[in-house]
Amino acid sequence: MAKKQAPPTVPPTGPEAEPAGKGKLKLILVIVVAMLVAVGLSIGGTLYFMNKGGDLGDDKAEEAATTASGKQPAIYEVLMPAFVVNFSNKGRQRYMQVSIALMSRDQAALDALKVHMPLLRNRLVMLFSSQDFEALKTPVGKEMLRQQATASVQELAQKEIGKLAVEQVLFTNFVLQ
Incomplete structure (x- = not known):
């Protein structure tokens, strides 16, 4: 097969x-x-x-x-280091730390104000240390302090450089203890 x-x-x-x-x-x-x-x-x-x-x-x-x-863009100058002040409240020592930024629309005026930064920082420290702790605990108290700081910085700028270099003072950090 x-x-x-x-x-x-x-x-x-x-x-x-x-x-x-x-x-x-x-x-x-x-x-x-x-x-x-x-x-x-x-x-x-x-x-x-x-x-x-x-x-x-x-x-x-x-x-x-x-x-x-009619406005230029905003320019922000952060003041470093943060402000730390102490003040007394009913016999108790209190502390406040505030970080600040300056808002301006004129870079040349802001640069001219930087020359007077020690004077500006001194004014702000004195302003912050003279505050009442109870008032600062409220949002209204913080806003009032911000407006006072703005007025103080604008007054210094007007006196030293002849124009308002800062439009607003802004609190970027605010701590009470």
């Missing part, structure tokens, strides 16, 4: 040559690459148009803000 031998198989050539698994893998790879390119182009186009329009818009918005309100 003779067994039949099958003719030798020749590997197919052409489109039928690839197994089904490799064809699907290539298709998925092409789709993923196409999606990545589309997302990249979308992000790139968005950034290009936002940046292009943003530069012109920022300049126009800044000019409009200064001309419409």
